[in-house]
Amino acid sequence: MLQVNKLSFAYDTSNVLEGLSFEVAQGEHVAIMGESGCGKSTLLKLVYGLLTPGDGNILWGKEEVKGPLYRLVPGESYMKYLSQEFDLMPFTTVAENISEHLSVFFPKEMKERTDELLEMIEMTADAKTKVKNLSGGQQQRVALARVLAQKPDVLLLDEPFSHIDNFRKNSLRRNLFRYLKEEKITCLTATHDHLDVLPFADRILVLKDKELLIEGATRQVYESPPNIYVASLFGEANILPITVLKSYADSKRNIIVYAHEFKVSNSSGLATKVKKIYPMGGYTLVEGDSEDGTLFFHSEKDLKIGTKVYLNVSIETINKRLKDLP
Known part of the structure; x- marks a missing residue:
């Protein structure tokens, strides 16, 4: 279980988040919603360990997530974080990017895993294409497969479909979130798009004015919004x-x-x-x-x-x- 306890954070002297507390069960998919600048991306970076909390702490089971003040290389090994910057190797192929962190001592398993992820992101035909020749949307799909390659316990997604055209977006959503449920991977998705949320997320966290405004089951929050701000996130x-x-x-x-x-x-x-x-x-x-x-x-x-x-x-x-x- 992921536990966030009384979490606060400030850039310089300006508070971005104040006193956030919530839990995410193993295999649960939680969406983080709110207006631009409300702290969605900051929260994901704190959970991953790219930032150090001002107050509070974050636990995965009994292990505390440590930020860059405590780790030479920030980021937890059992987590993967897909930011809005894709961090790909542009001069290698799609397949090579996906399989980079898989063991070369098990070539059969590496190929099977790579092929599985290529199929999930619907890019089997582009396996040998160099990343630098791909569109922004295709690169985002490769980045998604890359963070999934090692089957993390926790996956953090920051606007994961923002560069992908609608023709691919709907099927990719279904493929991805079905896969995460099957593998029991805990997922936090920061998004503006209610279509990332309503069919797929188990629960919703809504941020506003530095605080956790509301959390609840997806359908309950949608059907019974407490105010117009929450309702407007869905349309x-x-x-x-x-x-x-x-x-x-x-x-x-x-x-x-x-x-x-x-x-x-x-x-x-x-x-x-x-x-x-x-x-x-x-x-x-x-x-x-x-x-x-x-x-x-x-x-x-x-x-x-x-x-x-x-x-x-x-x-x-x-x-x-x-x-x-x-």
Whole structure:
């Protein structure tokens, strides 16, 4: 088990993280989310041992992670860290990069392991291509296979698919996270992309203002966001007084509604005037003006700017959000 205990860190005199505590079980996949600059990458570097905590400590089992003040070569041998800088050998081949740290005394096993990882990143055909001739997205895939080659106990991923095109990204996500579960590799993924999180992460940690704002099971955090900041990490979201949606409601509380949770009607509901439209393929994201300000909602029908529509939210969604409010 990975344990982070009252962890704080500052660059110079400016605190980046304050008092973080959480645990990650063996084989668990935890996503770290939050706005840019909230400390996601810093947290991964602390866990790996590239930085020394100002306060607190980090344990893997009973072994404490030591930072660069205590180790000549920072980084723990049982962990692998994939940063946004790929650290590849540009003048050697894809296969050579992946197999660099595998034992040459077992050539059959080395080839089998290399071939397995080439298949996972969907680059078998590029095995003999020199890395310097690859695109940025291809290099990111090689870097991913390279950190997995030795089957680490803990894998730390910092925006692992940021350079990869959508054509490859979806299948690579499935391949990678399925592989990690099968091998029971503990994984922490720092990401901005909710599609890295919702289908794959067991739990979510959300950082804001130097602190751990919330942690919880992925589905629970998504379905019951405590505030608009957390909800917006998963897509367009709105915050509204409950009385706007249900006029008979005896409450002054606000609830959060995701854009896809609105249902468009021609006759009754929250009156909204279409202001802007953004075609998204299977649906349209609509920006509208209502009595309570700007709203974002999805529509399966083509709407024209200036059209007046009415928005409704299911009673099940309303009751769930009200139940989850403090």
